[in-house]
Amino acid sequence: MQCKKIEVENFRNIAHASVEFGPQVNLLLGDNAQGKTNLLEAVSLMALGRSFRGAKDADLIRFGQDKATIALDYCDHIRDMRLTATLMAGRRRKMEQNGLPVAKMSELIGGLRVVLFCPEHLSIIKSGPELRRNFLDVAISQLKPVYMSALGRYNKILKERNRLLKEASESEDARRIMQDTIDIWSEQLAKEGALIARYRVQYIQKMKQAASVVFLDMTGGGEVPNFSYVGTAHLDCEDDYLDTVKTEKAFFELLTTSHAREVGAGYTLWGIHRDDIDITLNGVCARLFASQGQQRSLALAMKLAEGEICRESCLEHPVYLFDDVLSELDVRRRDYLTSRIYDKQVILTTCEPSEMKRMGDANVIKVQNGTFCAL
Ligand SMILES: Nc1ncnc2c1ncn2[C@@H]1O[C@H](COP(=O)(O)OP(=O)(O)OP(=O)(O)O)[C@@H](O)[C@H]1O
Ligand SMILES: [Mg+2]
Numbered sequence: 001m002q003c004k005k006i007e008v009e010n011f012r013n014i015a016h017a018s019v020e021f022g023p024q025v026n027l028l029l030g031d032n033a034q035g036k037t038n039l040l041e042a043v044s045l046m047a048l049g050r051s052f053r054g055a056k057d058a059d060l061i062r063f064g065q066d067k068a069t070i071a072l073d074y075c076d077h078i079r080d081m082r083l084t085a086t087l088m089a090g091r092r093r094k095m096e097q098n099g100l101p102v103a104k105m106s107e108l109i110g111g112l113r114v115v116l117f118c119p120e121h122l123s124i125i126k127s128g129p130e131l132r133r134n135f136l137d138v139a140i141s142q143l144k145p146v147y148m149s150a151l152g153r154y155n156k157i158l159k160e161r162n163r164l165l166k167e168a169s170e171s172e173d174a175r176r177i178m179q180d181t182i183d184i185w186s187e188q189l190a191k192e193g194a195l196i197a198r199y200r201v202q203y204i205q206k207m208k209q210a211a212s213v214v215f216l217d218m219t220g221g222g223e224v225p226n227f228s229y230v231g232t233a234h235l236d237c238e239d240d241y242l243d244t245v246k247t248e249k250a251f252f253e254l255l256t257t258s259h260a261r262e263v264g265a266g267y268t269l270w271g272i273h274r275d276d277i278d279i280t281l282n283g284v285c286a287r288l289f290a291s292q293g294q295q296r297s298l299a300l301a302m303k304l305a306e307g308e309i310c311r312e313s314c315l316e317h318p319v320y321l322f323d324d325v326l327s328e329l330d331v332r333r334r335d336y337l338t339s340r341i342y343d344k345q346v347i348l349t350t351c352e353p354s355e356m357k358r359m360g361d362a363n364v365i366k367v368q369n370g371t372f373c374a375l
Helices: 036-048 119-123 129-143 145-168 172-219 238-242 244-256 259-265 292-314 331-341 354-358
Strands: 002-011 014-020 025-029 067-075 080-088 094-097 100-102 114-117 225-230 276-281 319-323 346-350 363-368 371-374
Touching: 002 036, 014 036, 014 371, 025 036, 025 354, 036 067, 036 080, 036 114, 036 129, 036 319, 036 346, 114 292, 119 129, 119 292, 129 145, 129 172, 129 276, 129 292, 145 172, 145 259, 172 225, 172 238, 172 244, 172 259, 172 292, 172 331, 225 238, 225 292, 238 244, 276 292, 292 331
Parallel strands: 025 346, 025 363, 114 319, 319 346
Antiparallel strands: 002 014, 002 067, 067 080, 080 094, 094 100, 225 276, 363 371
8 A cells, every 4th residue: 555645735834735755664854843744644634534633624724724625646456546635614524536525434444544653652551541442443443444434323322322411410300301212322322332342352352463473573572462352341251242242232231220320420331432452561561560661662562563454454554654753762662663664655754864864765855844845
């Protein structure tokens, strides 16, 4: 899989840019605040459908303008594709694939597959569970568009159910309405949740293999990592979550027998929105006991495993997007990472000209005040 070219108009600080990428390492080099991450954000937006910095479309449009456009040419082993997006403040984004309108993001996702790696991901081990769930969501959505659709439905149902619970905690009338209607939402939530849980378990089981291989290779030591799914349906073991009928039943039971507790909390207490991944090193909790360096190695192993799982699934490498990660790593990990990616397509940002030498024959693109110029 290869990104060939991106053309951007009025996106963030980029008034106009047309940037061609080489098949291997592409280095976006420039001082702080010049637009390096902005360009990477535009590429990943076309793959993942949203800004990895969590920005709304209105914030992505260059200050003072009313729309932004992005056109991205990429190819996989079968065909050439052109994706275009027009972002307008307060209006629905318009997207096209090879000139044909795309109604939903789930129609697009999984076309261009990327592994995005930014400094925030280095704290995936010690951060809260949200970052780990996000890791799973981004990775699985690209492999299984049905996962993304299920997640979209789940989040809508959850919002409605939480609204009912919150209102019920505030008035008697609302409490009665909640009693009459909530189980319809619970049923749907349990159904979508069970499907999502199954995909997550399957993914984590693959990651367990792939990340362990990378980790052992990187550290050359005897420490063995393990990754396991932490669900909230009170099932006995991870494998039980592979049975969607069992999981759905368990979720439904929890959701229908705990209204009082949930009204007290004001939100839904059980479901995949509270999942986590348990990560251990030599059997002990990595979040609590692993050193900073070990945690970084684990994070790196998870990201490289994500790329490997993607390759196994679609039989070609994804495009790696690295935002400023090299400067966050020590020489050993940096060298390991470089050795793993030099033969794949990588677009990486850096402020350090010394990276140019280390990357050998990288395609270097100088970034200055929103302009991009191949060196
Ligand atoms: N909607 C927007 N319109 C215009 N400029 C914007 C907009 N959003 C962000 N910017 C500006 O874009 C500039 C470049 O941002 P970017 O994050 O790409 O920098 P960078 O080159 O990655 O820098 P660093 O090395 O510090 O990470 C920032 O100064 C920011 O203020
Ligand atoms: Mg940046």
